Amino acid sequence: MSSSEEVFLALCRPGFESDLAAELTDRCAELGASGYPQTTDDSGYVLWNNLQGDPDALLETGLIFGRSFYPLTAAFEDLPEQDRIGALWPELERQGPFAELFLEHADTNASRELARFLRGFRKALEPRLRKAGLLRDRADRRLHLFFEDSRNGRVGVSPLAVPLPEGGLTRLRLAPEAPSRSALKLEEAMLRFLGRGKPPGLHTAVDLGAAPGGWSWQLARLGIKVTGVDHGRLDPRLLDEYPVRHVSGDAFTWRPERPVDLVVCDVVDKPARTLALMQKWLEQGWARTALFNLKLPMARRYRESRALLERLGDGLERRQVGAMIQAAHLYHDREEITVWVDTRAH
């Protein structure tokens, strides 16, 4: 077991390591911290070696391309197959007690077998931690054991107050009545930006590019009244059984008669065009909040995302619309990010 002080682990979708590394470098610099990222292509994670300053604030604010971010306390190498727990135990005693145990791995194709191993390992480790009082309700930290393979990996610790899903992934199940798989994407986005359940203050919504209706369904099942705008057809069950109406129109020219609480947009178009559309809705006061995708088919996806979000922030500021802007590369996002903008109480 070797100590690895001031090293942080950030998980990402495999293939986005260089975007995450660029984001970490930028964000740490903004916090007055300096260091360097260590990446391996398609590994699904980045290590941040911190040399100076404190990047802890990133735990709270989150990252666009980072699915989770936490400090490491140690690395483990060549765990003996007969007694992995024994080899880890001194470090677990040093860091515990914990309220949660996360057994994690990168989200790569090769990790399926590792996931199976970790299910068995949990059955062995969890009772031993409980018995020793190292896993108990009244603790304020979470233990992360990140496995590169069944014998090598890292130990990390994060504050329980920062909500993180295990492995950086929120696994969601598609309900049989959902009109499309896209419903999962909006569900994940709402969990990430708004938490569980019906978000307070959101009663009416417009869904631009709504067909066949996964996003509209996701909103309507929370009791939000939705107008779905699309030249295509919406699932008829959606219109019969949920508070959804369909307007056949163009997302880029259609205007609501009355302002709504939320506009969502899943039209596949150039990111700058989607951004300008959302900016217009918020500047004009047609919607008070917005949730939308920005497609990113270019190589420098972090730099492009950052430039687009700054453009949105500057544009809204020029029109004196205060806004909180958040963005994330969600599990259900591929070459795109999801953006949440809230102009209420700003």
Ligand SMILES: C[S@@+](CC[C@H](N)C(=O)[O-])C[C@H]1O[C@@H](n2cnc3c(N)ncnc32)[C@H](O)[C@@H]1O
């Ligand atoms: C990715 S799909 C949306 C899926 C939807 N969010 C769901 O959950 O089922 C994109 C939709 O945008 C619509 N679309 C594309 N350009 C549009 C435009 N200019 N105006 C309105 N809808 C448009 C397409 O017809 C398509 O139905």
